[in-house]
Amino acid sequence: MTAPLTLSLPEARRFHCKAVLLSARVPDVAAALRHHGYIQIDPINVCGRMQDLILRNRVQGYREGDLFRFLHGSEKARLPTEERQAFEHHLPHTHILVALPLEAWPYLLATMRHRTGTDSTWSGKLDDRESKLAGRILAEMAERGPLASDDVDDDQRSHHGWGSQATLAKATLQKLFFHGRVMIARREGIRRLYDLTERVIPSSVLSQSEPDAVAIRRWSVLQKLRQRRLVPLTRQEVPVVEDLVQPIKVADGPLWYCLREDLPLLESLDEGDRLPTLLAPLDPLIYDRKVTRQLWDFDYTWEVYTPAVKRVRGYYALPLLSNLEIAGHVDPKANRQERRLEVMNRTVRRGHKASGAVKELAKFLGLKTS
Secondary structure, three states: OOOOEEEOHHHHHHHHHHHOOOOOOEOOHHHHHHHHOOEEOOOOOOOOOHHHHHHOOOEOOOOOOHHHHHHHEOOOOEOOHHHOOEEEEEOOOOOOEEEEEHHHHHHHHHHHHHHOOOOOOOOOOOOHHHHHHHHHHHHHHHHHOOEOHHHOOOOOEOOOOOOOOOEHHHHHHHHHHHOOOEEEEEEEOOEEEEEEHHHOOOHHHHOOOOOOHHHHHHHHHHHHHHHHOOEOOOOOOHHHOHHHEEEEEEOOOOEEEEEHHHHHHHHHOOOOOOOOEEOOOOOOOOOOHHHHHHHHOOOOOOOOOOOHHHOOOOOOOEEEEEOOEEEEEEEEEEEOOOOEEEEEEEEEOOOOOOHHHHHHHHHHHOOEEO
C-alpha cells in the first residue's frame, strides 16, 4: 500500500469539496452520475426532492426534475429503450433507491436473484397471492405497456405491513421491481409506471454476463469511494481496491482513502472564498457521519424519521456550507400555493450568513423568500 499523504485541515476540506463537485459544476447530469456512481432518490418534497437538491449544486443549469427527464424522458415523450443511459434501482442489499448508469446493471443481478428466495415483506419472495397476481400483471403489461399499481384491476389488500391503504398490486409490483423483472419506465410526478425489463434496459446491457463475486465486491467498494470521494475503508475493503486508492491522513485523525484519480485536485486547491450553499440532507459531502464530524466538525443527522419532540434542527434541515466550514443549518419549507420559501428554523455560526443561500434555493424552486 502507498504511504499516506498528510493534509492540513483546510487542504483536506478544499480537496473534499472539489472531489464531490462542489467547487465547479459539471455540464450535465450524465457527467455527475459518472463521477459519483449513483444519485440517491427520495420522494419527500419539502423544499425540493433529495436528488434535485444534490444535483442543483453540481450540474450547470439544473432544473427540478432534470434527473427523471434524463432517466426516462419527459412525461409526454418516453425515452426509447436503446437511448437510455441510466436507470432506477436499489443499491445491492439495501432499500436505497438510486439512479445508476447502465454499466451497473450486471453487478445487481446476484442480489436480485437472492431476493427472490428471501423472506422479506418488502423485497423478498412472492407469496401465493402475489405470485398469482404477478402472472396477470406481467401478461397485462406485455399487452398494454407501462402500468402503475392503480392501473391494475384488483381490489385485494396487502397483509404484510404496508399500511391500511396498501394494495396487493403495489406490493407485488414493488417485489417484481426488486427482483429485476420489471423496471420503472417513466414517472408522472413521483408516480411510478413499470414495464417489462427488456423494454427499459437496452438489449446490449441485458446480454452481458454476471460478474463473479470478487468483481462485484470490488464494484461495491468503488461505488462507496466514487460517491463520497474521501472515506474510511475496512480491513476487508482495502485489499479489494488497493491498486486504485490513496491513503490520506488529516492531522492526527484516522486513516481515510480517496481515489488516485482525484489526486491531481491537490495540485490546484482553490483558496478563495466560497459562496454559502445549502446542502442536501444526504449530500455526498456529509453522507458519512464520521467524516462529517471529524473533518467538518459537524455532527449531522437527517431528522425526517426522528420523532418531532426529539428533533434538534428540524424535519428537513439543510446544512450550510460557508467558505471552509459547515456553519449551521436552515430548515426551509416551500409554500407552493403562495409561492414562498419559508424558513422554519435556522442556526448559523457568527461570521456566516445564510440569506444568500436561502435566496439561491428559492430561485431554484421558482419561489420568493418570506
